[in-house]
Amino acid sequence: MLLVGICAALLPLMIGTRNQAASGPVAGGAIAADTSMQKTPSIQHLGNMSGRAPGSTGTNVIESTSPADNSADAANEMDVAARIAELERLGMTDESNSLLMIESDFDSREPRIQEAAVAAAVQFGSRDAIPALQYVYLQFDDPEQKLNIQKAIGLLELPSMGEAGGLAAQSVDTGR
């Protein structure tokens, strides 16, 4: 167990970091702490590789060129990856305080975390997230981020599948 932990700690050095090889966001290169490990004792976490949010399309090179620069980059990517993993986990819970933690990243200046937070809110599935999403919609200028938030609001405004099943006679779109 200890040995695997050491491996996890050393993995960033083995991986190195990546330089952006093409246009698009950098995928990052680090390990993230895995909070799910505490929940699943039979599973040992070794680490992960990047902090990319879904949809990130960066092309990245996995060779290290400057270890000193790379270590700082890796540390930052480690934080990003850890937060994204946590947001994904929070989105799949059903506890009300999880939504508060998700909402706290709606205005993150790290686009990958911001995107992951919005995605987590959709998966969480509570309309309580809509006011916060409407607020941050006004705060961002980036059209892609605005569209992403708009789509999330649109989805959350709809009834869930369970609600729709109980509202079979309700007409959402009557053609008018």
Add this chain to the structure above:
Amino acid sequence: MKVKNILKLTGISMALMLAGVARINAATTNLVQNISFALTCYEQGSTNHPSTNVTTIAVNKFRLTTKDIIGEIGLATSNRFSGKARLVLVTDTASSNSVSTVEVRDGTNASVDVSSFFTIGEGFGVRSLYSNSATGLSTGVRYHNLRLVETNSAASLNVRGFAVTTRISFKCFNNIVRVDTVDADVAGTSVDTNGIAGVVNGSLNISGDDVKIEK
């Protein structure tokens, strides 16, 4: 000098990792990724005649997310998954043929293999690539058609669409781990748990790059 130290540490860490693996019997090193759906479903609603000359036909819209898919699978498999259950794609990193399984993981409960309900296929596409034959590592992006079919006794989903799959790779336990992150805009058809057919559109994502030793 720093590079040499890193190389030393790398060598040590590799040795430690191999020792760690040897201590864990019947364990596999898995890449575990989240599968995430965010879809809008449109089903035929009721037809009404509110007055003599007027007929209205409605469409019912609702959102269909990962929790709903997990719920449907729970119905089909007689499992009562909690609200914390996750739908994950699990790939054995030591396997050379990249065979993956789809599982529902719900806290400390045993994973439920639901691969038989899923078919994921990739259609025509184009790709960019950076590959180093010396290290065996590669990165790149594929732009392609993707099709996903999820069928169980309770409901079904059949979607396809444009997908961007970003690949990165790294070494772990002397194995090269390839991580494909999928971001797809999809549309298709569905049948809900009441047997009502519908059309769907939205997004499908496969993300995450957790590498874990699992028994």
